[in-house]
Amino acid sequence: MQIYVCVKHVPDSAANIHMIDNRNIDDSVPFLMNPYDEHAVTEAAALKKQIPDSEIIAVCLGKKDAESTLRSALAMGADRGVLVETDDMCDSMTTARVLHAAIIRDGGADIILTGKESIDSEGMQTQFRIGALFDFPVVTNAASLEITNGKARVGCELAGGRTRTYELTLPCVIGAGRGLNTPIYPTFPDVVKSRKKPIETVARSQLNVSDAPGSAKIISMTPLVQKRNPRKIIGTPAEQAAEIIRILRQEAKVLS
Amino acid sequence: MKQAGIVIEMENGRVKETSLGMITLAGRTADSLTAMVMSGITDDITDHLSEYGVHTIVDLSLPDAPEIRRNPAVQATAVVHAARELKLDRILGLSSPEGKDLLPRVAALLDAPLIMDCVDADLKTGTATTSQYSGKMMAKIQLTGEILMFGVRPNAVLPESKPVPAKTIAMTMDAVVPENIILLSRDEADTEGRQSLAEADIIIAGGRGLKNKDNFSLIFDCAEKLNAAPAASRVAVDEGWVPYAFQVGQTGEKVSPQVYIACGISGSIQHFAGMKTAKMIIAVNKDENTAMMANCDYQVQGDLFAILPEIMRQL
Numbered sequence: 001m002q003i004y005v006c007v008k009h010v011p012d013s014a015a016n017i018h019m020i021d022n023r024n025i026d027d028s029v030p031f032l033m034n035p036y037d038e039h040a041v042t043e044a045a046a047l048k049k050q051i052p053d054s055e056i057i058a059v060c061l062g063k064k065d066a067e068s069t070l071r072s073a074l075a076m077g078a079d080r081g082v083l084v085e086t087d088d089m090c091d092s093m094t095t096a097r098v099l100h101a102a103i104i105r106d107g108g109a110d111i112i113l114t115g116k117e118s119i120d121s122e123g124m125q126t127q128f129r130i131g132a133l134f135d136f137p138v139v140t141n142a143a144s145l146e147i148t149n150g151k152a153r154v155g156c157e158l159a160g161g162r163t164r165t166y167e168l169t170l171p172c173v174i175g176a177g178r179g180l181n182t183p184i185y186p187t188f189p190d191v192v193k194s195r196k197k198p199i200e201t202v203a204r205s206q207l208n209v210s211d212a213p214g215s216a217k218i219i220s221m222t223p224l225v226q227k228r229n230p231r232k233i234i235g236t237p238a239e240q241a242a243e244i245i246r247i248l249r250q251e252a253k254v255l256s
Numbered sequence: 257m258k259q260a261g262i263v264i265e266m267e268n269g270r271v272k273e274t275s276l277g278m279i280t281l282a283g284r285t286a287d288s289l290t291a292m293v294m295s296g297i298t299d300d301i302t303d304h305l306s307e308y309g310v311h312t313i314v315d316l317s318l319p320d321a322p323e324i325r326r327n328p329a330v331q332a333t334a335v336v337h338a339a340r341e342l343k344l345d346r347i348l349g350l351s352s353p354e355g356k357d358l359l360p361r362v363a364a365l366l367d368a369p370l371i372m373d374c375v376d377a378d379l380k381t382g383t384a385t386t387s388q389y390s391g392k393m394m395a396k397i398q399l400t401g402e403i404l405m406f407g408v409r410p411n412a413v414l415p416e417s418k419p420v421p422a423k424t425i426a427m428t429m430d431a432v433v434p435e436n437i438i439l440l441s442r443d444e445a446d447t448e449g450r451q452s453l454a455e456a457d458i459i460i461a462g463g464r465g466l467k468n469k470d471n472f473s474l475i476f477d478c479a480e481k482l483n484a485a486p487a488a489s490r491v492a493v494d495e496g497w498v499p500y501a502f503q504v505g506q507t508g509e510k511v512s513p514q515v516y517i518a519c520g521i522s523g524s525i526q527h528f529a530g531m532k533t534a535k536m537i538i539a540v541n542k543d544e545n546t547a548m549m550a551n552c553d554y555q556v557q558g559d560l561f562a563i564l565p566e567i568m569r570q571l
């Protein structure tokens with residue numbers, strides 16, 4: 001099987017984000033692989049164990065330094081990486097077109113794994129757009145995956161503990177959710193080995209990508225800070241509990 | 257002329273409040289509102305929708321077989337069909353669990369731009385306000401294209417009554433039953449009677465401070481007494497005390513309840529990303545020097561194992 005995994009290079013989830021003007025963030029914070037994409041790579045590695053002749057190719061659209069995210073994918077088990085280099089912030093319509101073109105240029109996919117969303121732009125849609133461009137079926141927020149006889153049986157989570165189970169024909173696109181697996185934590189030898197694995201860099205202009213018929217562009221951005229002034233609730237536990245109940249009833253008016 | 261199509265969600269045969277709020281939002285800047293209903297139309301539904309300003313109600317006429325009707329890939333083709341037939345140039349739906357599996361499918365089929373989780377949208381100018389960087393930023397986004405799509409955060413706008421006469425139409429369309437994606441089953445079981453996180457007024461959440469799975473039942477019991485939704489930090493999920501569906505944060509649910517009661521949660525940047533838009537935060541923590549205690553409205557310094565049982569006793 002040819003397993004493609006799309007990975008994105010995003011600011012560390014623990015980083016505080018600051019603006020340099022009203023549209024761009026200060027990108028000197030650490031960047032890592034998008035957390036949901038770690039689940040996608042981990043699942044790809046599990047599939048390869050199950051179907052030995054498989055190859056895992058990690059594909060990333062990003063700046064030059066996104067190479068470190070591809071290296072992480074290689075350390076986690078991908079065989080090689082493709083970096084489509086661009087300095088532009090791409091919306092999901094363009095990103096899907098570029099990833100689609102990069103995968104076609106590289107070979108044919110039997111399965112394409114992505115994260116269910118990226119933690120920076122929170123678009124939740126690139127996987128569906130890739131699927132539409134290939135005319136492959138798509139599911140998202142996958143929590144279980146089983147491949148038998150050219151079919152994928154996928155359990156997907158809706159919020160609130162509800163699930164949906166699908167059967168997809170291959171090739172297909174699967175957006176990984178957190179319930180899918182526990183991300184591989186590469187060992188030191190894995191990291192060393194990954195340094196010898198190839199990463200091909202392709203300029204975005206080298207891929208013949210047609211313009212999307214629409215776009216989404218950030219016109220302004222502001223940090224979401226909610227300044228709160230804590231007041232103390234003191235006393236014995238019983239007094240504290242009574243005061244909490246009073247606040248819920250009289251101030252927040254959420255309790256009768 | 258901005259012709260907005262609104263994908264309606266139902267619950268127990270009634271239009272969801274959150275769908276009505278979305279109609280109110282769309283009505284502020286659209287010239288005409290078309291509601292798209294998937295479950296068949298009754299007089300009650302028509303009355304309800306027209307009371308909130310819908311001009312046209314479309315029955316998407318999905319097939320009866322539940323596994324076909326509920327397949328989001330089938331629903332997406334029906335929405336696309338209606339959008340084209342009725343020449344809609346704006347499409348709205350809820351950024352709910354169902355919406356997250358439907359709206360991006362519609363956007364991909366139409367090759368139209370989509371912004372999910374909007375807290376505001378101007379259908380005339382084609383702009384939307386949404387969170388970025390996992391709730392750390394708010395961004396204003398300009399969409400361009402023939403059809404623009406908006407996934408609206410549930411409860412972002414409260415419904416306002418605005419009665420208009422409404423007409424109903426039925427779509428006639430041969431539903432394409434896709435062979436490459438089959439819905440085998442849906443399981444709605446495990447949340448019966450429990451409040452959904454996104455729609456709850458009060459959320460009571462527990463973290464590492466609960467110490468083990470047995471103790472975590474304190475959060476569930478308290479939630480029941482308060483008619484609140486129970487939730488958890490990632491630590492509580494990773495430790496296996498509660499399923500992932502309860503996790504609030506950057507890689508969990510994003511919530512904005514009236515009151516968020518954080519018990520034994522330190523307030524990591526990732527946890528805050530999921531709940532900082534709560535109207536009121538009450539922090540119960542034995543350590544005064546935590547981020548949660550510094551960024552809340554009410555600090556309750558103390559032992560949650562003493563305070564939570566007291567709350568239950570006094571209610």
Ligand SMILES: Cc1cc2nc3c(=O)[nH]c(=O)nc-3n(C[C@H](O)[C@H](O)[C@H](O)COP(=O)(O)OP(=O)(O)OC[C@H]3O[C@@H](n4cnc5c(N)ncnc54)[C@H](O)[C@@H]3O)c2cc1C
Nearest residue numbers: 463464465489490505506507508520521522526527542560
């Ligand atoms: C990529 C990534 C994504 C993440 N996403 C999320 C996410 O979505 N959601 C999330 O929550 N975390 C997330 N995290 C984890 C996050 O970094 C923190 O580890 C986590 O939020 C801490 O959980 P906690 O507050 O329950 O535990 P701790 O930080 O250990 O805090 C426990 C608190 O309980 C208090 N306490 C202990 N005993 C008592 C008692 N008896 N009474 C009162 N108080 C008590 C302590 O004083 C302490 O403040 C993510 C991390 C990463 C790397």
